[in-house]
Amino acid sequence: MAGEPSKPRSHGMFQPRASAQPRPLMPDQAPAGAFRVKVLTILPEMFPGALAASLTGRALTQRIWSLEVLDIREFAGNKHRTVDDTPAGGGPGMVMCAHVVAAAIDHAQADAPSDRARWPVIYLSPRGRPLTQARVRELAAGAGLTLLCGRFEGVDQRVLEAREVEEVSIGDFVLTGGEIPAMALIDAVVRLRPGVLGNAESTEEESFSRGLLEHPHYTRPPLWEGRAIPEILLSGHHAKIAEWRLSQAEGLTKQRRPDLWRAHTSGTEGAADGDRELSDAPTSAAKGGQTKDRER
Numbered sequence: 001m002a003g004e005p006s007k008p009r010s011h012g013m014f015q016p017r018a019s020a021q022p023r024p025l026m027p028d029q030a031p032a033g034a035f036r037v038k039v040l041t042i043l044p045e046m047f048p049g050a051l052a053a054s055l056t057g058r059a060l061t062q063r064i065w066s067l068e069v070l071d072i073r074e075f076a077g078n079k080h081r082t083v084d085d086t087p088a089g090g091g092p093g094m095v096m097c098a099h100v101v102a103a104a105i106d107h108a109q110a111d112a113p114s115d116r117a118r119w120p121v122i123y124l125s126p127r128g129r130p131l132t133q134a135r136v137r138e139l140a141a142g143a144g145l146t147l148l149c150g151r152f153e154g155v156d157q158r159v160l161e162a163r164e165v166e167e168v169s170i171g172d173f174v175l176t177g178g179e180i181p182a183m184a185l186i187d188a189v190v191r192l193r194p195g196v197l198g199n200a201e202s203t204e205e206e207s208f209s210r211g212l213l214e215h216p217h218y219t220r221p222p223l224w225e226g227r228a229i230p231e232i233l234l235s236g237h238h239a240k241i242a243e244w245r246l247s248q249a250e251g252l253t254k255q256r257r258p259d260l261w262r263a264h265t266s267g268t269e270g271a272a273d274g275d276r277e278l279s280d281a282p283t284s285a286a287k288g289g290q291t292k293d294r295e296r
């Protein structure tokens, strides 16, 4: 059938054979409660990639989250599996076709809850809203998400509107594709899921947890290349240490991120979007996990 995925690609353990029903590349036997991630890409071989390592990798093995990768070419519906075409109005590069991307999104959302607040469809693009820790917390509190990875110049605008796709950017720079931004978003969300990080506290103190950048960190040796650890940190005086760390965090935020400092001081954290996007005030923070082995 046109646009229907023909043959799934497996990660080595599964022998593909013709079947009526299109099958995802990585069958998602996620137990209930697992945070489900679906990725739409023309480069499925890039996944799980770095996400298979360390904390996200262990959480994947422990089925705290699941990853289903769908090859957009499977929805091309033409024997050349072309997914793009020349830009209307001329100009360089190619644009991904609305009908192909729509077929992939519809397939992915077929078994996802229709409530986009619990399972958004996100297109990673430089035109998107800057990703913030507040948005990451909201996403981690949901049931899952579908990520559309662009390639070429981008995606036909009509499918983004027709399928109410949320556009998110990981920064004001241009990459060759949306796959790496998708991995960054997945990493940020999965680490907040219960059971991924070791002791709960670690997400409390970190950057953006209070709308501020993080204070500087030190560890042994007490003297390194003639540079000492600030005395206060060796004082054992926890209140004074917390005070020093807060003043460091405030100073650094003022200096490096006046946008965050403005949001922090005007208490607009969590208020209207405006600046909030650049700050991190939790809207509905999903208090995530812990840090097992010094990795964050």
Ligand code: 4FV
Pocket (backbone or CB within 6 Å): 124, 125, 126, 150, 151, 152, 153, 154, 168, 169, 170, 171, 172, 173, 174, 175, 176, 177, 178, 181
């Ligand atoms: C990007 C970003 C990004 C633009 C054209 C993919 C590339 C290509 N995505 N934050 N910055 N995407 O550069 O999210 O299709």
